[in-house]
Amino acid sequence: MGEICNFRRLFQAPVLAVAAFLALLPSIAQAQDAAMGIDEKINAAISPVSNAIVSVIFYSVPVGDTAFPLIVGWLVVAATIFTLYFGFIQFRYFGHAISLVKGDYANPDDAGEVSHFQALATALSGTVGLGNIAGVAVAVSIGGAGATFWMILAGLLGMASKFTECTLGVKFRNEYGDGTVSGGPMYYLEKGFGLKNMPGLGKGLGIFFAICCIGGAFGGGNMFQANQSFQQFVNVTGGEASFFADKGWLFGIVMAVIVGVVIIGGIKSIARVTEKVVPFMAVIYVGAALVIILMNYDMVGWAFGEIFAGAFTGAGVAGGVVGALIQGFKRAAFSNEAGIGSASIAHSAVRTKEPITEGFVSLLEPFIDTVVICTMTALVIIITGQLGSGLTGVALTSSAFESAFSWFPLLLAVAVILFAFSTMISWSYYGLKAWTYLVGEDKRMEMIFKIVFCLFVVLGSSMTLGPVIDFSDSMIFAMAIPNVIGLYVLMPFVKAELEQYTARLSSGEIRKFKHS
């Protein structure tokens, strides 16, 4: 009986959410009829605010013929400083990070707790996505082959930022009596700055971070994803002539119901299926890229020649070397989110006595995301000769893969939708954590956030709200301002953790467990 009640309760919330969506359906359909009108009205209303914030966050200085957004410089400079401060940690402890993920240092008594592998996989499913497919194509189509070199460099440097923020995330997380945990930049800003006798500043930065994180979750982590996956869905179902071409609301409702079932109904099986399929798609994607590269093995040397030559001569690229560098740095920062602070929220949940171990594990994230997956995309685009075809974004990546495998665009569409879905699930959680940080841990307030999040999925796929998306994109990057300030102030804590851990590692106090 109890089980039946639980079962009913489990389904009640998503069913109610679905009912709410169905009730909204006529009005959304009407809204669709007058879509242009409503889109335009919302755009007009939000544009002044959006433009002002976007122009501040993405304030760009002209360098040569191109504009360099300062926020990208802010992230790359921070990554360089962390790399130097921790003595090239990303190279020295790369092998140790792999050992940790494999579970070599996992105490068998902790079986059943969150493993390093699980925290890494969950954080990765939030970052691997459109940036790896579309972002790279934008980088090489504007910045030329040379942009790839700078993208790889930014990815390698970004590993040190992730290391710093994820160590702090675990070190300063909140652990509650019932065993649940909450962590992330808002917590280390507040608690860490408290220890540095700056509690007011820490709290202020934490609140600023949380507000930006909520904005980012609704926009870049939700509407943008819904919008892009709908576009790709329409493309493979016939483009303009597709039955779905003008039915974004329908796609949105289906997507919102699936998202709602996972985040409101707690039906983990769907999420688990996606979380299994996403790495599988990533493997297929990288595998297909490798096959194309192997099929053209005689051109690999030439491709790397192009990449290096382009990186240092900038031939044929607007802005020359600087133009290539800006594009590479920008797309790496957009893709791996190092320094933004989002991944620190997911990594905080791992069960470990040593916060630094999660830092080591997290530094693999920009490596997998940017150095491996983004580079594969770039190599395929260069080798297949699609660079200079006039295409950009997903279309460029799609046509590059299509030149080798005609069926690939269909697979890419599935991948884009799945990546978008897993990114939405991750960001719904990041946004929720920021929300509960502001309003307190309260079930009713959590429910409000989740329902609104689902509604935004419908909005994202049914409307073309350019300014809203720009605004939310800038919110994601605004997170980097309080976060990186926090990382600068709190990095001595990470250094202390690193020193005591490495001393015990070399003395043999911390050693591998024998696993059967």
Added chain:
Amino acid sequence: MSNVFIVGFDGTKDGKRALDFALERAKSDNAEVHIVYVLEWSPYSFLTPEELEKRHARRKEEVELASSQIMAPLLKELEGSGLSTHGVIRYGKIPDVICDVAKEVGATQIIVGRHGGSDMAARFFGSVPGTLVQIAPVPITVVP
């Protein structure tokens, strides 16, 4: 050295059959019986961010439930049997955990039941007794 038996117990009637068999043999061999209950778990499975957050709390609940609903009543029932019985609750892959416990306590024999099905899944992926037969460090008895 005294005899130590390991019994894999999963709360089903097949597990109960294996336990009854083990208890009978233990009486005649004057053996100690360790009953192992395994909560299936892989550190490489995928979890959502929310599941990550609640994992520690869920683990505590699961262990408490396994202990109060399965192991504690079972050990209580065996109290009057005159045998030395111990309960072990662990996370992991069932065959691996059973072998680990067998090595730790210096077991002389492992006893498990079998479901007896002939479904395709077991043919493709193997079954717990099948795997144990391959990897057990000590003799194993599979109770039909």
